[in-house]
Amino acid sequence: METLPEAYYTDFDFTNSYFVFKGRFCSDVITSIFNLSTLVLKSHNEPFSVQKRVSSTLIEVVQNIYHHAEHKDSDILQRFGKHYGIVALKYYYGLWNITSGNFVHNNTKLKLQNQIDEINNLSNEQLNEFYKFVLYNQKFTDKGGGGLGMLDIARKIEKPIRYKFLPFSDKISFFIVTIDIRTAS
Numbered sequence: 001m002e003t004l005p006e007a008y009y010t011d012f013d014f015t016n017s018y019f020v021f022k023g024r025f026c027s028d029v030i031t032s033i034f035n036l037s038t039l040v041l042k043s044h045n046e047p048f049s050v051q052k053r054v055s056s057t058l059i060e061v062v063q064n065i066y067h068h069a070e071h072k073d074s075d076i077l078q079r080f081g082k083h084y085g086i087v088a089l090k091y092y093y094g095l096w097n098i099t100s101g102n103f104v105h106n107n108t109k110l111k112l113q114n115q116i117d118e119i120n121n122l123s124n125e126q127l128n129e130f131y132k133f134v135l136y137n138q139k140f141t142d143k144g145g146g147g148l149g150m151l152d153i154a155r156k157i158e159k160p161i162r163y164k165f166l167p168f169s170d171k172i173s174f175f176i177v178t179i180d181i182r183t184a185s
Contacts, residue, residue, distance in 0.1 A: 015090070022086040025066045033062055037089055044091065047184045053156040054089075054096045054181050060153050061100045061177065062087055069102035073172055076103050094183050095158065101176040109165055109173060119150055120160040127154055157181050 018040045021033060037058050041051040065085035071077055076084070085102035104112065122130060131151045154161060162178040 016092045017088050017090040020086070020088040023084065024081045025062060025069070025083040025085055030059070030062050030066065033087065034059055040089065041096075050096070050181070050184050054098075057153050057156050057179060057181060058087070058089060058098050060149055061098055061179070064149055065100060065102045068104070070105050070172055071103075073103070073105070075169070076172060096181040096183065098179045098181070099176065101174055103168060103172050104165070104175045106171055106173055109175075112163070112175065113165075115150055116161050116163055119154045122154075124155075127151065131155060153179060 019033075019036055021029065023029070034055060037055050038051070041054055046054070065087065066083050069083055069085050071082040071084075080103075085100060087098065087100045090097045090099075119127065131148070134148055134151060150161065158180040164176050165173040166176065168174050
């Protein structure tokens, strides 16, 4: 069943991409992605409000890879290193598109599916109320998160958050998330 991540990149549509990064995410890479996205959005003459939504969503996605990508599996760690993933930013038909992927342990799949499906089914009003509830009642995980990441993303984007899990091994899957953000024009 095991396949190298390069096989998963065939599921990514890189048409109209401004940039694609695949590899190990670290603070320097995250900073470079933020700086590059800022330049791309400014050169595209996007209003500040759109620049802010796209940049903050992109950073949240990249931080999710950094903090939540599977790295305890010895095979993943040995072959790809810690914090391995992919992210792409592209523009088409009045939408900014962010696609990301990283390894996750299969025991987290159901939790991720349920979380994203629940978020996708909320109205904007319900989403804002749920965000406030989690913000004021959160319990931090061992990775430092309080569950606000996907909620924060969902408040800035055109729903739904699209996702899929591609099997890598009997214990690990490659988790792909696709997000669209409408431009002001």
